[in-house]
């Protein structure tokens with residue numbers, strides 16, 4: 099299957115590149131950019147980027163199931179890629195998410211919880 103028609107990249111090319119990249123010591127995160135660079139290809143219109151990322155994920159899982167890449171390296175890469183590809187609101191730290199809730203509490207409640215008068219600014 100052709101994944102990228104601009105640079106002519108197939109799913110087999112991606113599989114081979116994922117295998118080679120993930121077999122390196124301290125393997126980099128196999129993003130489409132890393133994989134295309136490994137293939138010495140360059141995206142032009144970038145219309146294939148979502149399909150390329152999806153294919154890379156699928157190939158990683160398949161290679162892991164076949165025992166061709168280290169499950170530990172694969173798990174680390176998947177976790178890092180999930181963080182990168184998650185919606186922005188999921189990446190917001192817990193502190194930032196809870197700050198507006200704490201500020202909307204009445205001053206007396208904040209004082210009880212924090213022990214401050216709330217006017218120490």
Ligand code: FES
Pocket residue numbers: 101102103104105140141142143144145146147
């Ligand atoms: S389809 Fe891949 S860069 Fe255009």
